Amino acid sequence: REEADVSPSGAAAIEDIATRHLVQPWPTSGSIGAEARGLIQSGEGIYVTDHTGRRLIDGPAGMWCVNVGHRRPELAQVLYDQAMDLSYNSPWYTTNAPSAVLAERLAGHAPEGMNHVFYTTGGSSAVETALRFMQFYNNVRGRPEKKLIVSREGAYHGSTYLSASLNGRPRDHDWMDSASQLVLKLSSPNPFRRPSGVSVEAFCDGLVEEFRTLIATTGAERIGAFVAEPIQASGGVIVPPGDYLKRMRALCTEHDILYISDEVVTAFGRLGQVFASDDVFGIKPDMITFAKGVTSGYFPLGGVMIASRLFSDLRQSNHSDAMFAHGLTYSSHPIGCAVALKNLDILEDGLLEQARTISGHFQSRLKALEALPLVGEVRGLGLMACIECVADRVSNNPLTLDLEVGKRIDKHCQEMGLLVRPLINMCVMSPPLTISENQIDEMADILDRSIRLTQDELVREGLWKG
Ligand code: PLP
Numbered sequence: 300r301e302e303a304d305v306s307p308s309g310a311a312a313i314e315d316i317a318t319r320h321l322v323q324p325w326p327t328s329g330s331i332g333a334e335a336r337g338l339i340q341s342g343e344g345i346y347v348t349d350h351t352g353r354r355l356i357d358g359p360a361g362m363w364c365v366n367v368g369h370r371r372p373e374l375a376q377v378l379y380d381q382a383m384d385l386s387y388n389s390p391w392y393t394t395n396a397p398s399a400v401l402a403e404r405l406a407g408h409a410p411e412g413m414n415h416v417f418y419t420t421g422g423s424s425a426v427e428t429a430l431r432f433m434q435f436y437n438n439v440r441g442r443p444e445k446k447l448i449v450s451r452e453g454a455y456h457g458s459t460y461l462s463a464s465l466n467g468r469p470r471d472h473d474w475m476d477s478a479s480q481l482v483l484k485l486s487s488p489n490p491f492r493r494p495s496g497v498s499v500e501a502f503c504d505g506l507v508e509e510f511r512t513l514i515a516t517t518g519a520e521r522i523g524a525f526v527a528e529p530i531q532a533s534g535g536v537i538v539p540p541g542d543y544l545k546r547m548r549a550l551c552t553e554h555d556i557l558y559i560s561d562e563v564v565t566a567f568g569r570l571g572q573v574f575a576s577d578d579v580f581g582i583k584p585d586m587i588t589f590a591k592g593v594t595s596g597y598f599p600l601g602g603v604m605i606a607s608r609l610f611s612d613l614r615q616s617n618h619s620d621a622m623f624a625h626g627l628t629y630s631s632h633p634i635g636c637a638v639a640l641k642n643l644d645i646l647e648d649g650l651l652e653q654a655r656t657i658s659g660h661f662q663s664r665l666k667a668l669e670a671l672p673l674v675g676e677v678r679g680l681g682l683m684a685c686i687e688c689v690a691d692r693v694s695n696n697p698l699t700l701d702l703e704v705g706k707r708i709d710k711h712c713q714e715m716g717l718l719v720r721p722l723i724n725m726c727v728m729s730p731p732l733t734i735s736e737n738q739i740d741e742m743a744d745i746l747d748r749s750i751r752l753t754q755d756e757l758v759r760e761g762l763w764k765g
Pocket of ligand 1: 362421422423424426455456457458528532533561562563564590591
């Protein structure tokens with residue numbers, strides 16, 4: 300096999316090819332179709348190595364996905380073995396063993412009464428599938444007007460048209476069209492941004508009341524689904540207050556609104572369980588979407604867990620010939636499902652428990668960064684956390700966009716051997732679950748030094764008072 304040349308001169312050639320031929324995700328029009336991003340050469344455990352040979356802790360685990368770590372020989376072997384056994388079969392009229400066995404294993408981890416899975420190619424297609432299933436379900440049940448979807452500010456649910464229509468961060472919509480007529484938005488359950496003088500309990504009451512009012516003014520007969528990440532991930536690791544999720548679930552049950560829990564990030568060990576909805580937050584959704592950690596990023600796969608009662612409802616309808624006209628060429632992909640089975644073996648064989656054990660140290664080491672004046676809040680749960688920087692700790696004003704504080708911190712971190720995910724004024728951390736206590740210490744020390752350097756830099760440039 301010819302090895303790719305990733306020496307510095309080879310890297311320059313790759314950069315040139317990428318600039319001329321690649322369209323990167325989430326580009327801006329000023330550089331679209333003419334942009335190369337940092338070249339990563341290899342990965343091992345919690346580390347990736349760039350083209351200069353510099354080893355970096357993979358702080359975001361790729362995109363919240365490399366949960367069992369890089370370069371796992373057992374996963375590579377399964378990819379090879381399954382490709383040699385059966386690389387593909389059409390799910391339109393055949394089935395394969397890995398997808399069926401995986402479905403049974405996933406049902407064993409899902410909340411009671413959730414026994415079925417529909418596989419997709421990733422998270423966006425999982426959310427899209429859940430929404431289209433809700434539409435189909437209500438059509439067949441003779442209530443075609445019950446289709447509106449309730450989402451929340453700060454949410455991220457994907458990049459296909461309908462899933463993207465649910466996104467709640469301003470820049471997701473600034474220049475993009477969406478099916479906005481189908482979507483209703485509630486506030487983000489972000490306690491850090493609650494109005495001043497309002498207690499967390501009162502803030503939570505207000506959020507629940509907002510949903511109750513929305514249902515009353517819109518009419519429950521027009522609302523098909525409520526879609527929520529248990530923890531808003533890309534919105535800045537927003538951990539909802541108190542029993543918010545349980546109370547939102549109760550309102551959905553009361554008004555026959557399907558609760559779709561988007562666990563694309565929170566499932567497969569990120570919060571120490573395979574699924575977090577019931578095991579961490581005590582809620583039983585009607586559907587759970589997942590992707591990313593299901594294969595730890597070794598193969599694109601996603602899916603929707605669906606409560607069995609929804610199938611009974613459909614089977615009891617008067618339309619036994621109504622077709623759920625939805626399926627992807629790569630639904631139930633045998634290689635993806637075989638990799639997911641091996642990935643689940645690794646999680647069940649001690650890694651979930653290890654993630655639960657180590658998360659206390661992870662959260663407390665990062666929380667200590669709140670001592671730095673630039674840091675407004677460090678929040679998180681399990682092995683996901685966000686460091687939010689503010690200009691003023693009294694008003695909690697976010698630092699303005701043009702300061703790009705996240706990117707400044709990321710640049711210093713990279714020089715010291717840590718990759719972070721910069722999000723405007725925030726840095727998001729979600730390392731592989733295999734991270735050790737010493738590695739967490741190293742990560743936290745690098746973050747501490749990088750934030751201090753950024754503080755000095757901002758003061759020197761007259762951009763921040765300090
Ligand atoms: N849902 C959530 C909560 C996500 O964080 C993401 C991606 O980050 C998606 C859905 C979309 O997943 P994908 O990028 O695999 O389509």
